[in-house]
Amino acid sequence: MGAVEESLARFVAETSPEAIPRASYQAARQGCFDCIGVTLAGAAQAPGQMIARFVAEQESKPVCTVIGTPVRASPHLAALANGTLGHVLDYDDMGAHGYPWHPSVSLLPAALALGEELGVGGKEVLTAYLIGFEVAAHLSFGSRSPQAESGFHATAVFGALGATAVACRLLELDTQQTLMALGLAASMPSGILQNFGTHAKSLHAGMACRNGVLAASLARQGWKATDAFIESKVGWAHAYLGEDKYHPEQMVRGLGKTWHSEHTIVIKKYPCCGASHSAVDSLLSLMAEHGLRYEDVKEVHVSLLPALSYVLLYPKPEYGFQGKFSIQYSLAAALLDGGLGIESFEDGAALRPEVQEALDKITVHVLPHWDPGDYAANPVRLVLQDGRALERSTSRHQMHGTPLDPLGEEELKDKFLGCARRSLPEAQARQALAAWWDLERAQDIREPLRTVALDR
Template sequence: MGTTEKVAQFIVNTTYDQIPAEAIAVAKSAIVDGLGVAVAGSQTETGRIVARWAKEMGGAPAAGVVGAGFKTALPIAARANGTMAHALDYDDVTKNTGHPTPPLLPVLLTLGETQRASGRELLEAYVVGFELESKLGNSMSRKHYAHGWHSTSIFGTMGAAAAAAKLLKLDVWQTQMALGIAASEAAGLRQNFGTMTKPYHAGLAAANGVIAATLARQGFTSAADILEGEFGFLRVFSMPGEYDEAKISETLANPWNLIANGIGLKPYPCCRNAHRPVDAMLALIRAHGFAPEQVEQIDCEISAHVTKVMTYEQAHTGLEGKFCLPYCLAVAVCDQRVGIRQFAETRVRDPQVQALSKRVQIIHPYDRTEWDTGELLPCIVRVRLTDGRVLEASAGSPRGDPDNPLTWEEIADKYRDCARELLAEGDVERTLELLQRLEEQPNPAELMEILTFKGKPATR
């Protein structure tokens, strides 16, 4: 039996009762976190543009667009909702895969709504989609990413197809066909980081997963060996000798990646590579209470892979700011926090923040990177003050990492903070209540009604 068939059998045969309670708990936290971020993302310029586009495209009113007040065709809604879910770069991360939830969540919202899937079925679909994303990522070296492919959308397209196949109750052959179709739709280039097209990658992955599964349900065909074939997914997106096929077929649910590697939830809406330096900087501010005008210079010692991802030396837009480490450190000093408002266009252009970011020096003192070692290298932030003092802090695992997790209260508070961008307080609490008891819900109808149609009038 080939790898693609084994994967398809796993997707079809996995049931809610087979999934460990710990994995279900992690999945629920990721869904709560991801949905809050998507709601807030609907109120960004990126979210508004993609909502206008979705309305202009038209289509049968099948599934809701978050915060937009209308329904549209399944792939259009999935594309819009996925883009919103990644618009703030506030969404979750996991080892080797990128951002796992933005491609999966829109599948749950759109097909969950039309199929009237139960909460348990939604969780089943999330878990099998996440497991495939993760095991594909684990099977490859980081060279596909270094070459320019965006892991979130490459692996996310396959995970989205798996989740969609599960919700549509496809059989094994149909699921193989869905995976084959999805593999030819997988795309996303890192050159677009720092622009609206980066979050669009997640929307594209979600939509293509839905398209692949719905085509397969109609009898549309593809290669049944799309993962392992000579010109298949692994050999095209990786390099010769840079993948291990056995890490997919032989490790599905053994162990469950939601437990083995977990998911990192973000306390800051910017590239994850900035989080350790920001953690260190905020710790220094709490300990010493210095002001921006007291700062003469900031040095940050960190692995060189960070600036291969955070490529902007100076930020001119909010999206660039998310991928500019000097900006992230400078705004942390000026505002003593790093939240949604810190990446507003007006904040990024503030003269004080811009001046301080120019006094940030990024230093790469190591002869290897974390991509090479697979382990954290020291991250040190050093602040030289005008009175001659030099303050220094180091950071271990970033806040929100599986090794340094957010509490449930912190996750819920993040959801509330994000959801208030769109919803009135009563609806914020009601949606959170529904999500907390997701496995008890008969279908997502009430949740989608609120998210689609009950935004504050001023935001629509």
């Protein structure tokens, strides 16, 4: 057993809730609240309906809620479904400061599945979420490897181990059992970047959650796995991150003392890839400040780091889902409509003739260097019909929704209701809002889960 692996397992099994800062609980509460909202919206989408139907057809032990549906399933299938539903729209939270993963959607569904089966309280769910968050975040911090170089999606790679930590915590596994569970999970990550812009991407989060529940459940029964999954030259880090692309000692530096959850959760304003958000913010703020309309803008130029070009794959998307991973489309739709919403990425909106015209105004310049110092700032330059040029660069660290400029309470609640209404009646949507906003007070997680289930 290596020192890194032992440190991770001890942290999961032995950390007291009292050691976790209140700021982390507050960040987790908002992340979980937002995740439930976008999961409800995802349940109304075609891939969401398909995964719910698939899970229902398995006729598993009906103990866990599939959110926004009448389906109940076994814990590992509910985790699969809810993780997928939460990621369908790419509207779920993401990491700040170079943490390239989607935290809540790869952690919360695992916590809810086991939490519902066990009947634990909201505080216990949040504690498990934070333990899993810190495991995944510390592993990510120790890698600093652009996911584009490996082709693996970071949410799948880090999320599987984070979800396993969540599950171990709720199942109250000891240090040795936790070590075995993490070793099992190290064989489970999956998800390639080329599937961005397809239904398959949302499965990356769902599979991470399912794998976490599966790995911890098997370890509880006595399954054995390697205890050298990080430091080995043929282990998880070497396989998924790449040779010389990780630093084992950094993966546990400050573990239990430095809480990344305090300052790395970004709540999304737009239902599309986060790599586009800073550019969209810059475009919309320039238009608002100068009173510009679509007709006033002749050209839009945006600069892009090479790493981001590996996830923004579609210069001219052929359907709405591809538009979520097209900085050209996100800017064109925002320019044309004055904003971006869930409807912006439906097929009918993406294929409008006027959108195709707007796409011709967008030019992307991929920068020659990989320096992430001003990570994903994506500078935007507008050339107007009258000859003027306007420029703005919004750092991904400082855009609205980041810890430095967080969404306000009303913005969070408005987003939640806008999403929840897609699956729930108005009265139930408001009941769900109240229950999940005060998640920490729930004595039994089944109580808030009842507010997001449909009658069978």
